[in-house]
Amino acid sequence: MAIDENTVKRVANLARISIEDTDVAPLARELSGVLGMIDQLAEVDVEGVEPMTSVTPMNSPLRKDVINDGEKQDDVLSNAPLSREGFFAVPKVVE
């Protein structure tokens, strides 16, 4: 399926990537090319086939529900672009 320019803008917004107006047309072309390759999947007969959930047969492992890590506030904040009083700092979220 071809991707039009409005779809490019909608997807970019969903992905939280701002794009310049001049990038919209080239992106529409490139994404349509990839989608064109992907569209061959529509021909495949998948009747009765289970979608894969795990490539190797294994159960999800469980561990005891106990605290096994923590007290690492300095480590957690060490790479933050901006932190204040032990918190990550971000622009205003709610007016």
Next chain:
Amino acid sequence: MTKLNELTITAARDALRAKDFTAVELSDACIKATNDAKALNAIVRLDEDRARLDAKNADALLAKGDAPNLCGIPLAIKDIYCVKGQQTQAASHILDGFIPPYESTVTSKLWEQGAVMMGTANMDEFAMGSSNETSCYGAAINPWKNDDRDLTPGGSSGGSAAAVAAHLALGATATDTGGSIRQPAAFTGTVGIKPTYGRCSRYGIIAFASSLDQAGPINKSVQDAAIMLEAMCGHDAKDSTSSPRAVPNFEADLGASLKGKKIGIPREYRVDGMPAEIDAIWEKGADMLRDLGAEIVDISLPMTKHALAAYYVIAPAEASSNLARYDGVRFGKRAELGAGDGINEMYSKTRAAGFGAEVKRRIMIGTYVLSAGFYDAYYTRAQKIRTQIKADFENVYAQGVDAILTPTTPSPAFGIGDMKDADPVMMYLNDVFTVTVNMAGLPGISIPAGLSSNGLPLGLQLIGQPFEETSLLSIAHGLESQIQFNSKLNQWWT
């Protein structure tokens, strides 16, 4: 005498134990080679003090006797493995300045053995690429060339492969989501193995597509690959997909007879437009395995033709959710904001400035195929096809096939910039022979098979049964000893 940095891990291990030279001398040889090879852009950061300290500690361990296999062995580490205290950023500007406060499980296993950190290897941004050209450091350059043009070492583990081929390190870590270990190994005349999904812990490896990503090494020989892979594997409670199976001795069957082994040749891998020399080298590989006593059988993997398309739904889908974490809040670089910009502008501007074009493209494809109304048509359907791809291999293995022989890539290394104006799909075709292996979670290895008519390395791929790396390495070792690939590089970069 062979220069120290040109030794294999196998030879260096034995010589270090015999005290023929020290780990410090060995790492100094690699440091010099790396400093002389800036033109390759394979190692993007080298902390010489760290390397010398690691080597000194290794010498102390060696002096006590009974040192582990990798003690004192200089290894390059792909920029996707978190190394505590060493800048790690998956070749992306969005992680500029990131210093991991923790260590990946795989690298911690290497350091426990006494391996020496010989620098950070270049790669495609977030491992998305087949030519190393999407890297924020600029492209790594293939040490092989046949005229004045610079060639790609492949990708995404291009820096790892170039570093090993040019003897800047004795081995390198790499990762493989759709062919990112095996394709660069094929382009550089090196050995690259991706183990069974779950063999190596993914903890501390920057995620691309979690159900496909696997760690593995790039090496100078199959025996080196066996030694290094064994050190990297093992169960880890920090990765819930890590396999609890015991890791056997991967060197155990090297040199064993291949008599009675059944090798499958999948007819669907003979793709349209494949160069005749790729076909010829594939046939020669099959003849060699036959000479070694193996039985060669024609097999069919009918879903092969849909694997690349299904991969380009599943991998971008997983990438779009994995890469959602790069939002300018917890790590990396936040974009400059304007007056009045709120949190959404912060996310969008940070991600626009930090991600390169290919990464943005894949995030957008992933976002699209997962979006409301398209999920079942693309994502669920691709996962069903993935089930069918795996079933193809299971059918073949149930017929007694031990391993499958294919070419690794449809061409030898191409020039830097050759694909600049091409449709992105042209670049994706590099993975046509390798993605099926990730989709089915199987082990796969690429070994050098000879030179193309224009003098560049070509690789052959062997695909094994799940968790049968020992047998796969044994077959690869047999084929390697028949091929006798000993073409030497002209060291044009020094």
